Amino acid sequence: MAISMLTAFWVVSFSLVMVPGADWAYAISAGMRERAVPALAGLLSGYLMITGVVAAGVGALVARDPMVLTVLTFVGATYLFWLGANILARPSVPAAGEAQALTTSLGWTIKGFAVSGVNPKALLLFLALLPQFTRQGAAWSIPAQIGALGLVQIVNCAVVYSLVAAGSKYVLRARPEAARRVSQFSGAAMILIALLLLVEQFSQLMR
Secondary structure: OOHHHHHHHHHHHHHHHOOOOHHHHHHHHHHHOOOHHHHHHHHHHHHHHHHHHHHHHHHHHHHHOOHHHHHHHHHHHHHHHHHHHHHHHOOOOOOOOOHHHOOOHHHHHHHHHHHHOOOHHHHHHHHHHOHHHOOOOOOOOHHHHHHHHHHHHHHHHHHHHHHHHHHHHHHHOOOHHHHHHHHHHHHHHHHHHHHHHHHHHHHHHHO
Protein backbone atom coordinates (compact mmCIF):
# COMPACT_ATOMS: atom_id res chain seq x y z
CA MET A 1 0.00 0.00 0.00
CA ALA A 2 1.17 3.53 -0.77
CA ILE A 3 2.70 5.37 2.19
CA SER A 4 0.72 8.50 1.30
CA MET A 5 -2.56 6.57 1.47
CA LEU A 6 -1.65 4.97 4.79
CA THR A 7 -0.64 8.38 6.18
CA ALA A 8 -3.91 9.95 5.07
CA PHE A 9 -5.87 7.12 6.65
CA TRP A 10 -3.88 7.39 9.87
CA VAL A 11 -4.77 11.10 10.12
CA VAL A 12 -8.47 10.39 9.62
CA SER A 13 -8.40 7.40 11.94
CA PHE A 14 -6.61 9.30 14.70
CA SER A 15 -9.00 12.24 14.31
CA LEU A 16 -12.00 9.93 14.70
CA VAL A 17 -10.56 8.17 17.73
CA MET A 18 -9.76 11.51 19.37
CA VAL A 19 -13.41 12.61 19.25
CA PRO A 20 -15.05 12.00 22.65
CA GLY A 21 -17.98 9.64 22.36
CA ALA A 22 -19.35 6.32 23.62
CA ASP A 23 -15.92 4.66 23.55
CA TRP A 24 -14.38 7.51 25.54
CA ALA A 25 -17.19 7.40 28.08
CA TYR A 26 -16.72 3.66 28.53
CA ALA A 27 -12.94 4.00 28.83
CA ILE A 28 -13.41 6.72 31.46
CA SER A 29 -15.78 4.51 33.45
CA ALA A 30 -13.35 1.60 33.25
CA GLY A 31 -10.36 3.73 34.19
CA MET A 32 -12.10 5.20 37.22
CA ARG A 33 -12.97 1.70 38.45
CA GLU A 34 -9.59 0.13 37.55
CA ARG A 35 -11.12 -2.13 34.89
CA ALA A 36 -9.34 -0.64 31.88
CA VAL A 37 -7.75 -3.86 30.59
CA PRO A 38 -10.91 -6.00 30.24
CA ALA A 39 -12.93 -3.02 29.01
CA LEU A 40 -10.40 -2.15 26.29
CA ALA A 41 -10.11 -5.83 25.32
CA GLY A 42 -13.84 -5.81 24.64
CA LEU A 43 -13.75 -2.56 22.66
CA LEU A 44 -10.87 -3.71 20.46
CA SER A 45 -12.40 -7.16 19.92
CA GLY A 46 -15.53 -5.49 18.60
CA TYR A 47 -13.56 -3.41 16.11
CA LEU A 48 -11.58 -6.46 15.03
CA MET A 49 -14.83 -8.28 14.24
CA ILE A 50 -16.15 -5.30 12.25
CA THR A 51 -12.90 -5.13 10.26
CA GLY A 52 -13.30 -8.78 9.25
CA VAL A 53 -16.93 -8.29 8.26
CA VAL A 54 -16.19 -5.21 6.14
CA ALA A 55 -13.12 -6.81 4.50
CA ALA A 56 -15.06 -9.91 3.50
CA GLY A 57 -18.17 -8.04 2.36
CA VAL A 58 -16.53 -5.24 0.39
CA GLY A 59 -14.00 -7.63 -1.15
CA ALA A 60 -16.82 -9.78 -2.53
CA LEU A 61 -18.69 -6.74 -3.88
CA VAL A 62 -15.64 -5.28 -5.63
CA ALA A 63 -14.83 -8.65 -7.18
CA ARG A 64 -18.27 -8.61 -8.83
CA ASP A 65 -18.32 -4.92 -9.76
CA PRO A 66 -15.22 -2.66 -9.42
CA MET A 67 -17.45 0.45 -9.68
CA VAL A 68 -18.71 -0.36 -6.17
CA LEU A 69 -15.42 0.89 -4.73
CA THR A 70 -15.76 4.25 -6.50
CA VAL A 71 -19.30 4.67 -5.22
CA LEU A 72 -18.24 3.75 -1.68
CA THR A 73 -15.45 6.30 -1.88
CA PHE A 74 -17.87 9.12 -2.74
CA VAL A 75 -20.34 8.00 -0.08
CA GLY A 76 -17.61 7.61 2.53
CA ALA A 77 -16.01 10.99 1.82
CA THR A 78 -19.41 12.68 1.97
CA TYR A 79 -20.20 10.93 5.25
CA LEU A 80 -16.82 11.93 6.65
CA PHE A 81 -17.45 15.57 5.69
CA TRP A 82 -20.90 15.48 7.32
CA LEU A 83 -19.47 13.89 10.45
CA GLY A 84 -16.69 16.50 10.71
CA ALA A 85 -19.12 19.37 10.19
CA ASN A 86 -21.39 18.06 12.95
CA ILE A 87 -18.47 17.67 15.33
CA LEU A 88 -17.36 21.25 14.64
CA ALA A 89 -20.89 22.53 15.20
CA ARG A 90 -21.50 20.49 18.35
CA PRO A 91 -18.19 19.36 19.90
CA SER A 92 -18.74 16.63 22.46
CA VAL A 93 -17.44 16.27 25.99
CA PRO A 94 -17.03 12.79 27.54
CA ALA A 95 -18.87 11.58 30.61
CA ALA A 96 -18.40 8.53 32.76
CA GLY A 97 -21.53 6.78 31.50
CA GLU A 98 -23.59 4.11 33.21
CA ALA A 99 -21.06 1.29 33.58
CA GLN A 100 -20.84 1.41 37.36
CA ALA A 101 -23.14 -1.62 37.71
CA LEU A 102 -20.52 -3.92 36.12
CA THR A 103 -18.39 -5.83 38.60
CA THR A 104 -16.56 -8.75 36.92
CA SER A 105 -13.81 -8.52 34.31
CA LEU A 106 -15.89 -10.63 31.92
CA GLY A 107 -18.78 -8.21 32.32
CA TRP A 108 -16.56 -5.28 31.38
CA THR A 109 -15.25 -7.18 28.33
CA ILE A 110 -18.73 -8.13 27.09
CA LYS A 111 -19.98 -4.59 27.58
CA GLY A 112 -16.97 -3.21 25.70
CA PHE A 113 -17.64 -5.59 22.80
CA ALA A 114 -21.24 -4.40 22.71
CA VAL A 115 -20.20 -0.72 22.74
CA SER A 116 -18.07 -1.18 19.61
CA GLY A 117 -18.83 -4.43 17.81
CA VAL A 118 -22.63 -4.51 18.12
CA ASN A 119 -23.04 -0.80 17.45
CA PRO A 120 -24.62 -0.20 14.00
CA LYS A 121 -22.99 3.25 13.86
CA ALA A 122 -19.54 1.68 14.25
CA LEU A 123 -20.24 -0.77 11.41
CA LEU A 124 -21.48 2.08 9.20
CA LEU A 125 -18.39 4.12 10.01
CA PHE A 126 -16.01 1.29 9.08
CA LEU A 127 -18.00 0.52 5.93
CA ALA A 128 -17.82 4.16 4.85
CA LEU A 129 -14.24 4.80 5.97
CA LEU A 130 -12.04 1.81 5.14
CA PRO A 131 -12.87 1.12 1.46
CA GLN A 132 -12.14 4.65 0.29
CA PHE A 133 -8.47 4.29 1.25
CA THR A 134 -7.97 1.15 -0.85
CA ARG A 135 -6.84 1.00 -4.46
CA GLN A 136 -7.63 -1.51 -7.17
CA GLY A 137 -4.58 -2.97 -8.85
CA ALA A 138 -2.43 -2.68 -5.72
CA ALA A 139 -0.11 -5.51 -4.71
CA TRP A 140 -2.50 -6.43 -1.90
CA SER A 141 -6.09 -7.50 -2.51
CA ILE A 142 -8.96 -5.24 -1.41
CA PRO A 143 -9.76 -7.44 1.64
CA ALA A 144 -6.08 -7.42 2.66
CA GLN A 145 -5.90 -3.63 2.32
CA ILE A 146 -9.06 -3.21 4.41
CA GLY A 147 -7.66 -5.60 7.01
CA ALA A 148 -4.44 -3.58 7.26
CA LEU A 149 -6.34 -0.31 7.58
CA GLY A 150 -8.57 -1.86 10.23
CA LEU A 151 -5.49 -2.85 12.24
CA VAL A 152 -4.23 0.75 12.04
CA GLN A 153 -7.57 1.90 13.41
CA ILE A 154 -7.44 -0.69 16.19
CA VAL A 155 -3.90 0.32 17.19
CA ASN A 156 -4.99 3.98 17.34
CA CYS A 157 -7.94 2.97 19.51
CA ALA A 158 -5.70 0.94 21.83
CA VAL A 159 -3.28 3.83 22.36
CA VAL A 160 -5.83 6.62 22.76
CA TYR A 161 -8.33 4.72 24.90
CA SER A 162 -5.54 3.47 27.17
CA LEU A 163 -4.48 7.06 27.77
CA VAL A 164 -8.10 8.10 28.27
CA ALA A 165 -8.62 5.36 30.86
CA ALA A 166 -5.36 6.18 32.63
CA GLY A 167 -6.05 9.91 32.78
CA SER A 168 -9.79 9.76 33.40
CA LYS A 169 -9.60 10.72 37.07
CA TYR A 170 -7.31 13.68 36.63
CA VAL A 171 -7.58 15.23 33.18
CA LEU A 172 -10.66 14.65 31.04
CA ARG A 173 -13.41 15.08 33.61
CA ALA A 174 -11.60 17.98 35.25
CA ARG A 175 -10.99 19.78 31.94
CA PRO A 176 -14.03 19.50 29.68
CA GLU A 177 -12.85 22.49 27.65
CA ALA A 178 -9.73 20.53 26.58
CA ALA A 179 -11.94 17.69 25.36
CA ARG A 180 -14.08 20.19 23.46
CA ARG A 181 -11.04 21.63 21.70
CA VAL A 182 -9.89 18.13 20.75
CA SER A 183 -13.30 17.51 19.17
CA GLN A 184 -13.13 20.71 17.15
CA PHE A 185 -9.64 19.98 15.83
CA SER A 186 -10.63 16.44 14.88
CA GLY A 187 -13.73 17.66 13.06
CA ALA A 188 -11.67 20.09 11.00
CA ALA A 189 -9.21 17.32 10.07
CA MET A 190 -12.07 15.08 8.90
CA ILE A 191 -13.47 17.82 6.66
CA LEU A 192 -10.07 18.47 5.09
CA ILE A 193 -9.41 14.80 4.33
CA ALA A 194 -12.94 14.35 2.95
CA LEU A 195 -12.44 17.25 0.55
CA LEU A 196 -9.09 15.87 -0.61
CA LEU A 197 -10.65 12.46 -1.26
CA LEU A 198 -13.50 13.99 -3.26
CA VAL A 199 -11.10 16.06 -5.34
CA GLU A 200 -8.98 12.97 -6.05
CA GLN A 201 -12.01 10.96 -7.17
CA PHE A 202 -13.28 13.74 -9.44
CA SER A 203 -9.84 14.08 -11.01
CA GLN A 204 -9.69 10.33 -11.70
CA LEU A 205 -13.14 10.36 -13.31
CA MET A 206 -12.17 13.29 -15.54
CA ARG A 207 -9.14 11.46 -16.97
